[in-house]
Structures are given as C-alpha cells and as structure tokens.
Amino acid sequence: MTPGVLLTQLLILKLKKMEKVTLLPYESIYENFIDKKYLKDGRDEYFFRNQQAKKPENGWRHLHSDEIERLVKNSNTATSWDTILVTDDFDTSLVKNNRFYGMVRIGAIKKVVLQYHDLKMPCGITGSTIISCDIGDYVAIHGVRYMANYIISDRCILFNVQEVSCTDHSKFGNGIIKDGEPEDVRVWLELMNEAGGRRVLPFDGMITADAYLWAKYTDLTKLQDRLFEITNKEHDSSRGYYGTIGEGCVIKNSWIIKDAKIGPCCYIKGASKLKNITINSSEEEPTQVGEGVILVNGIVGYGCHIFYSVVATRFVIGDNCNLKYGARVIYSILGDNSTISCCEVLNNLIFPAHEQHHNNSFLIAACVMGQSNMAAGATLGSNHNSRATDGEIVAKRGFWPGLCSSVKHSSQFASFTLLSKADYPNEMNIRLPFALVNNNVAKDQLEVMPAYWWMYNMYAIARNTSKYQKRDKRLRRIQNIEFETFAPDTMEEVIAGRKLLEVWTAKAYLRSKGENPEREYYELRELGNKLLNGDKAVVKGLEVLGEEMEKSHRKVVILKPYEAYHAYEDMIIYYAVKNLIYHMEIHPKETFEQMCNRLTNVRQREWINLGGQLVTGDDLEKLIDDICDGTLDSWDDIHKRYNELWDKYQTDKLLHSYQALRFIYNKCPSLTKEIFADALNRGEKVLHYVCDQVYESRKKDYENTIRNSTFRSLEERDAVNGKLEDNSFVKQIRKETDQALKYIADARELIK
16 A cells, blocks of 8 residues: 555545545545445445436437547546446537536437527536436536436426535435434424424325324324324335436526425526425426525425525425415425415414415414415414413414414414404404404403304405315315315304304393303203394393303403394305205206205214315214224325215215204204295395395495595596406306306296
C-alpha cells in the first residue's frame, strides 16, 4: 500500500467519525445505492429500477466510439462511457456540458421543441449532473444541478432545478418503514387531537372515510391492529425504489425535490422543497405546485393546485383541492374539493368541500365534517384552556363560524350551525341543527335560534347542495359524498331537535306556573307537543332554556322555539315527500301499496358521516366486523365495501324518508293513501314556501338601502350585481319546484 493511499484511507476514517461532511471513495457517488445487507434473494441494486423504468421498444444500446468522441467535445464527462446507454434515436449534438455518473440510460433525443403553454424548450440534456438515472424519450433537461436515482418519463421538461434525488429508503409519503429502519422514523398523522390519541398512517389512496374509520374508533383495538396491518403489508419494505417523474411533467426554477413520486402532467414551478412526497397527477386531472411551496411527508391528490408559499408537513390532501397564499397545513387530512388559504390548520380531519380562504383563521384539533366555511379571524381551539391537554372539536356538516369567532375545546356542533361573531367563553354542545348561535354579552347568556337558515336565509341553505355539486370537478370519485342538505343524518338531528324543544318548552311552561319541571320524559314531550301545536302566544311568553349546551352556570336561551319547531316539521315533510315522489316518478309501474310494503322496516336512527358518505350504524358495525375478522383484507376491499354501501344508500334513504313521514304522522302503522295525500298537500305548500323564500331572502340584498347607497343608481347596481330576476339560482329553484310539483301531481294520480 503506497503512502498516498494509506494517507487517503486514514483521512476517510478520521472524517467518518465527524457528524458533518465526510470523505468517501469516488465510486460511492454511483455505486452501492443499496447497502448489500439489504439486498434480498440475489437481487442487485437495479432490481426495482428495472421494474419501474419503461424499456424502449428496441432496447438500449452502448454508445458508438464516434458518439463518445462527440460527447467529449461537447464538454460531457462520465465515470465510464460503457455505462451510458442510449437508443437508436440519439443526437449527441443536443447533449452538452453534463457530468454522468454510474449507469445512465437515455431515450430518444432529437431536434424538436417541447412546448407547455408559452414555455418552449429544446429537447436535449445540458448543464446537468446526472447520477444513475433513466431518462425517457424527447425530454428537455437543462440546468439540473444534481439529479440522482430518478426515472424521468417521456416528454418531460426540467430546467433550472437545484436537486432531484432519491434515497434507497424513500417511502414517498407513505407511513411505512424500510428494512433496517427503527420504528421511530415512521410517519404518523395525529388527527383531531393534539395529544396524539387518534393517530393514523398516511398512504397513497387514503380518503377521509379511511381516516375517520381509523381515527374515530380508537377504542376498538382489533380494528386498530388490522388497519395498521393492512396498511403495512400493502407497501413493500424493500429498499431501492427510484423516484419517478411521470410523462409530460414540467419542473422549472425549483430547489429541492427529494424522495418524490410525481404523477404525469404535473406542473411544478418555483417550489422550495418537495420531500418524501407523492404528488398524484394525470392528463385529465393535472396537479400544479407553485412558487415558494414546501411539502414534506405527505400525499397530494389528483387535480390539486398548491401555490404561493404554502407549507404542509405530515398531511394527506384529497383530489381537487387548493392550497394558497401562505397556508400552513400540519398533521392534517383535507377532504376532496376543499380550499385553504392564508391560515393555520393543525391536527385536523376535514371532510370534503371545506372552505377556509381568509387570513388569520386558526383551526386546531378538530373533525369538521364538510360543506363548511371558516370566516376570517375565526379561531377554533384555544390552546391550554385547562390543566389537561387540549381536547377536540367536532363540527357536523355545514359548520360556519362567523368573523372572528373564538371557540374552545372541547365543543360539538350539530349540522349547519352558524356562529355569530363572538368570543365564546365556554365549551359548547350545540344539539339543534340549522341553528344560529350567539353569545349575548349584555345579558350574559348564550342564545340559540334553531332552524335559523330555514326561516331567514333560505337562499343560502337551498343553494348549498347545488353549489357543492358544481364545485365537484373530480373525475375519479373514490370518496363518495352526500351533498344534499336534507339527508338522513340531518333529518335525524331535526327529529331529535323537535323532541328537545318539546321537553324544554314543557319545562319552561311548568316553571312559569311555579311547578316542579322535573317530570317523566314522555310526559314532558306530550305537554311540549301540545303547547307547540297550540297557541303561539303562550309559547312566545315563555323563557325556554336549553340544557347541557354550554359548560357554564349561565342561561342558554332558545329563541323562537315555536317557529323552529314547525320549521323542523316542514323540513321533514320537504325531505320525505321529495324523495318519495321522485322514487314514484322513476318507478311508475310500482303501486303505492307495493312501495309501502317494501318500506316497512324500522327507521334507522344512527347515521354516520363516513368521510362524506352516509352509512347506517348497522352497516358500519358490519364493516368493522368484516375488517377485524379478515373478510376485508385490503384497502381495495374496504373501498369496494364503501361503494356497495353507496349503491344501497338511495334505498336506505328512501326507507328513512318513509319512516320519517310516519314520525310526523305520530308513528302511524303505515302510510295510508289518505295520509299520503295529506302529506302531498303539505309538501306542495312547503315547496312553494321554499321557492318563495329563496327569492325573498335574495331580494333583501336588493332592497337594502345601505347596500344600495354605494351605487349612484339602481341601474349601476344591476350592472354590477345582475338583476334579481336573472339570478341563476332563483331560476334554477323555480325550475326544480315546477318539476317537483309535476311529480306531486303524478303521485296523486297514482294513489287515486
């Protein structure tokens, strides 16, 4: 051994002991990508690379001697020209000023130009350092400072990128560990609770139904073990997978792309850091990542747009989502069709169709069940409001906290709860759906107006369904979503709300008479029902108090209980009649009696919002049992079951509609033709009411003199806002009402 070699080895050994930069043999830059002790079954380090890469039709070949000469003249270097493989369509004049290390396989390179919108780049490879990569046909790679262990598909553009690299232990955002790794490197998502008691493993293909099933039922140990087992076994623990960039991708002016799997047609411009990530994209649903974005340890769905200094770490983002303007998303799962901008989102499970696009909003440790909107300055979850760790917030569908609302852990909100602007000082459990909640500081009381949306903003609540349906641009609809406002889950809350109003009104009446309000439950309900169906003036004179709705000793006052009680009844009529007449219209050969005979089962009272899809409690229990006993042994199996439940959901909803109508008619044994005829008459009135109120609630904006004061004339107002009569949703609801009235007429004929 020469003194020089000995000195070099001693220097390497010395520097290896340091924790920073070390010296290694020159060949290590391209050799031993995988430590030999992790190579299984006689595989070499190219085993997975060869599986991942697309082999050219005529295969690769070695360079000819004249090609090597021209490449050297073009200022290219290689550790060995024998390990540079090309195809027959290889123009050496388009490969300049590069350094190649290890085995590099290059597809067709010709004098053509790749165009993406206004960007045009010549095919070829220039000014780049490329280590052990496969490069597809007709690519433009210019100024990629360091690219190692990647497979670049056909027709990709990469220019002015600092680093594109992949390690042998890359997991691409999935919550797995590779051979030889300790358990503590596994990435978990701590959802719904900052304390970490509801953690799940992220994986490519995860939807909000999966996350809720895993995070909610933490007490079911067998289920937890099985979901961990299923997730773990569906991902190979072997080392050596290469990073991939799909066909037609454009990546420009970006810094670090490491351990990333990027789908076809993805557009990345100016990204700061993409690490341990899967970005799903396709020609039909391309994903875009923009300036200053940092994405670490996560999964991005199809058709997403992520721009302008967004930071996300430990996350799953569903399909057709938007992150913009400095949003911070940490330890969270965001459902399909959602938008988050300018705010902080931490430890959350958010179902589809969530909107949070104003500055300074703050959503912490919550499960928000979709069709929700967070206003500017809204703060959900104040840290350290007790000696214990922070609790949880559960908000059912349609949650809307107003401007600068502040809500504490632990709180729960019924569907379509609207919080007025306030600092809510105590934990709440709002049990009445479609309610407006107000913190009355002057009177030091919490005020709840049930059925507020139905009574005072029909335009918004009626538009809710069509609004979210139109925003659903997904082509791959893996997560099933119920967009209908009036559905079994909300109607069960309405039924429960009516019962609460009966009990609380009865207690208020007894207190007003100086009597003890503590009576038997059914006695109170009977009295309350009599009062709420009697003289409105009697109920109006009562102070009706809600119970167990706020953790405090102050009053919770129920506003307009009489009106809300009847609004709830109208909602049920509206829901039930619409579903039944639609069924009768599409099944004209089925008699009324046949329909009733099919719908004799008891009403399902427990409905679970499973990531946006509604399932019965019985079906969920069967799903869990089948996962635990191995009947469902993969996520594909579980997703298939979701779809089967979705297929039967319309029948389930029809049955629920029928039974909800029976509830309104005091649990009659079955719907007779006479009872159903009466329901049709009431349904017709409610349909007219909805149509009229949509118009009237929108009309308020046009008749508001203060709003009109900003315009110099009504003509200017109409030029800006459009004419009321031209409003697209007003027209739509009138058309839908006419159609529903026709169905009612047809149903009347059927039951004659």
